[in-house]
Amino acid sequence: MRFADFTPFDLVLLAQGLGVSLALFLTTTVAGLLLGLGFAVVHHFRFPFVNPLIVAVTEALKNSPVLVQLFLVFFGIPALMQIRMTPASAAFITLSLNTAAFAFVIIRAGIESIDRDQIDAAEAFGLRRIQILRRVIGPQALAFSIGPIVGILVNQLQVTSLISVIGVFDLTKIGNILNLRTLEPFIVWAVIGSIYYVCAKILAHSGARLERRIRRSYAWGEV
Amino acid sequence: MRVWRVIEPYIGFLLQGFALTIFACLLAIIGAVILGGIVASMRASQRSALRWVAHAYSDIFRNVPFLVQLFFLFYGLPELGIYIGAFETGVIALSLAGGAFVSDVILSGIRSIDRGVIEAARVSGLNDVKVFLRIVLPIALRVSVRPVGSVLINLVLTSSILSTITVNELTGVAKIVAAETFKPFEVYAVLLVLYASFTTALSLAIVAWHRRLNRFMTGA
Amino acid sequence: MIRIKDLVKTFDDSTVLDGVTLDVNAGEIVTVLGASGSGKSTLIRCINGLERPSGGTITVDGNDVTTKAGLAASRRISATVFQLFNLYPHMTALGNITLAPVEVLGKSKAEAEEQARALLAKVGLAGHADKYPQQLSGGQRQRVGICRALAMQPRYILLDEVTSALDPETTGEVLDILQKLATEATTMVFVTHEVAFARSISTRIVFMEAGKLLVDMPTEEFFAENGGLAVPRIRQFLSQIRKD
Numbered sequence: 039m040r041f042a043d044f045t046p047f048d049l050v051l052l053a054q055g056l057g058v059s060l061a062l063f064l065t066t067t068v069a070g071l072l073l074g075l076g077f078a079v080v081h082h083f084r085f086p087f088v089n090p091l092i093v094a095v096t097e098a099l100k101n102s103p104v105l106v107q108l109f110l111v112f113f114g115i116p117a118l119m120q121i122r123m124t125p126a127s128a129a130f131i132t133l134s135l136n137t138a139a140f141a142f143v144i145i146r147a148g149i150e151s152i153d154r155d156q157i158d159a160a161e162a163f164g165l166r167r168i169q170i171l172r173r174v175i176g177p178q179a180l181a182f183s184i185g186p187i188v189g190i191l192v193n194q195l196q197v198t199s200l201i202s203v204i205g206v207f208d209l210t211k212i213g214n215i216l217n218l219r220t221l222e223p224f225i226v227w228a229v230i231g232s233i234y235y236v237c238a239k240i241l242a243h244s245g246a247r248l249e250r251r252i253r254r255s256y257a258w259g260e261v
Numbered sequence: 262m263r264v265w266r267v268i269e270p271y272i273g274f275l276l277q278g279f280a281l282t283i284f285a286c287l288l289a290i291i292g293a294v295i296l297g298g299i300v301a302s303m304r305a306s307q308r309s310a311l312r313w314v315a316h317a318y319s320d321i322f323r324n325v326p327f328l329v330q331l332f333f334l335f336y337g338l339p340e341l342g343i344y345i346g347a348f349e350t351g352v353i354a355l356s357l358a359g360g361a362f363v364s365d366v367i368l369s370g371i372r373s374i375d376r377g378v379i380e381a382a383r384v385s386g387l388n389d390v391k392v393f394l395r396i397v398l399p400i401a402l403r404v405s406v407r408p409v410g411s412v413l414i415n416l417v418l419t420s421s422i423l424s425t426i427t428v429n430e431l432t433g434v435a436k437i438v439a440a441e442t443f444k445p446f447e448v449y450a451v452l453l454v455l456y457a458s459f460t461t462a463l464s465l466a467i468v469a470w471h472r473r474l475n476r477f478m479t480g481a
Numbered sequence: 482m483i484r485i486k487d488l489v490k491t492f493d494d495s496t497v498l499d500g501v502t503l504d505v506n507a508g509e510i511v512t513v514l515g516a517s518g519s520g521k522s523t524l525i526r527c528i529n530g531l532e533r534p535s536g537g538t539i540t541v542d543g544n545d546v547t548t549k550a551g552l553a554a555s556r557r558i559s560a561t562v563f564q565l566f567n568l569y570p571h572m573t574a575l576g577n578i579t580l581a582p583v584e585v586l587g588k589s590k591a592e593a594e595e596q597a598r599a600l601l602a603k604v605g606l607a608g609h610a611d612k613y614p615q616q617l618s619g620g621q622r623q624r625v626g627i628c629r630a631l632a633m634q635p636r637y638i639l640l641d642e643v644t645s646a647l648d649p650e651t652t653g654e655v656l657d658i659l660q661k662l663a664t665e666a667t668t669m670v671f672v673t674h675e676v677a678f679a680r681s682i683s684t685r686i687v688f689m690e691a692g693k694l695l696v697d698m699p700t701e702e703f704f705a706e707n708g709g710l711a712v713p714r715i716r717q718f719l720s721q722i723r724k725d
Contacts, residue, residue, distance in 0.1 A: 106456060114448075117444065196324075199328045217336055238325075380563075381563060385581035386553065387585060391584055395580065400570065477616055
């Protein structure tokens with residue numbers, strides 16, 4: 039059983055896995071939020087035919103299992119289009135789109151929460167629509183959306199564990215490897231779970247701080 | 262149609278998987294609501310030890326990925342000498358994770374109840390247990406229908422993860438079909454549409470049910 | 482009989498009841514008057530056990546309401562009607578009225594429902610038994626609240642500003658019912674702002690000021706020039722009420 043025991047090198051493995059998970063989480067968060075914001079802005083300007091498409095795609099993403107989306111991108115797209123797809127790029131595409139779908143819904147609600155009168159007033163002052171979006175709607179929508187967005191990011195962090203299923207060597211995959219080698223499921227999964235837990239807590243905590251700061255910098259009272 | 266030609270021979274097989282998904286979700290939502298109700302009442306209780314235990318449970322199960330929870334049970338339970346099938350393990354894991362979310366929802370339902378209504382029940386001589394079972398819980402459940410519904414929908418989506426521990430529910434059988442037909446795109450696209458239409462139908466039903474139950478309730 | 486002796490109730494650092502002593506005998510109708518914040522409602526809430534006294538004693542027919550058993554016994558023989566009705570929103574009028582008789586008094590469901598329907602008919606709500614609170618007007622809700630209290634066949638009824646949340650017209654319907662009740666020899670403790678009504682039904686009036694009982698007099702004496710009205714604070718209070 040000498041090879042089955044835990045070794046100091048396992049810590050390096052864990053750190054690598056965590057690094058992969060976090061890197062994927064961070065890049066897909068940035069890409070997803072930008073894409074979601076883009077969807078929301080396009081939606082706001084009501085281009086013909088585009089809005090129903092955005093809504094249909096985001097609804098489909100929100101209402102289907104991420105695992106199935108991963109399989110569709112990782113196995114389906116290469117087979118259909120005769121291209122190569124690495125597990126990492128499939129993971130990146132899927133998680134970014136997924137985050138974008140949730141971000142879109144939240145940001146759209148944030149934009150729509152703003153009083154029509156304010157926009158009319160801004161128009162009366164001669165601001166152009168893009169200026170109104172940046173100066174009037176943007177900051178308020180941000181303050182409105184930040185809390186729910188932190189909520190979905192905490193969730194998306196957990197969703198990253200699914201990429202292990204298509205062979206990305208993230209934290210959960212490392213867990214699988216250690217589990218098979220040591221046959222100590224309780225220890226392995228408790229450790230893996232704790233690492234995710236701590237990350238989720240740090241994320242939620244800093245998200246709450248950011249939210250407080252943004253709300254304070256606008257210094258609005260209770261609306 | 263091309264997609265139909267791929268899927269057609271496997272319709273019966275896919276429906277079997279779908280039935281298993283529904284069965285697992287049905288069992289899990291019953292487990293999650295019962296567990297969530299108990300945990301919510303613990304979190305609302307006067308005793309700090311109960312509150313702490315219940316809060317720790319829901320905090321942990323909401324902040325650790327479901328896949329990790331599932332592996333913990335799937336590989337861990339046999340170590341404890343508990344040998345149950347993958348399906349049973351999956352249902353237990355879904356109930357545990359769902360219960361953590363449901364307890365959150367019911368707890369905020371409990372907190373939203375008008376204090377005066379509870380006082381009226383206490384003054385009429387009902388003991389604490391009866392006040393909870395006849396007044397607090399029924400009202401909390403009524404106002405929680407919609408958010409519990411979102412948990413249920415999430416549960417359905419999460420159930421696809423049971424395929425990773427060899428449960429042949431909808432995603433599990435689709436994997437097999439995709440491998441046999443060499444048409445993964447068609448198979449998974451159909452699967453995605455199936456899940457999306459199922460959860461959309463579910464959410465419409467929940468909204469309707471919520472309206473019906475809360476027809477005569479204040480502020481709902 | 483309700484016996485209150487040296488009752489003190491403090492919240493954090495404010496004293497809401499400051500040594501109240503009051504006896505209410507069977508068959509009496511006692512009205513508690515006083516400005517808002519004088520401690521009237523807290524007095525009721527101490528009697529029915531919703532607040533725990535900080536000092537002093539309260540017994541209802543000898544049952545000490547600060548003990549668990551005593552409170553349970555006292556709640557079987559007394560009932561409260563609330564300012565904001567506090568009906569159970571998920572139950573029909575009938576359900577609201579029958580819950581405690583079935584669960585606390587152990588009556589059969591059929592018996593409790595028969596009694597509830599009779600009570601509803603008495604307050605003019607015969608056709609509303611199966612409606613939910615949300616479907617009833619404020620006055621109708623309060624009438625259901627009164628039925629819910631009466632269904633316990635209580636020896637004592639505590640009424641906490643039961644018309645304060647109603648508009649003038651519906652206040653009338655509720656007061657009419659209470660007037661009828663008063664003739665049926667139930668003991669009542671009545672916290673209210675309706676001075677004229679208090680004068681017409683109560684046997685005794687107590688006036689509270691800053692957590693203390695300022696006066697405790699038979700109704701006639703309270704409204705007499707050389708009785709209650711001789712107390713400057715009461716004269717001022719009554720003239721203010723009349724102006725409203």
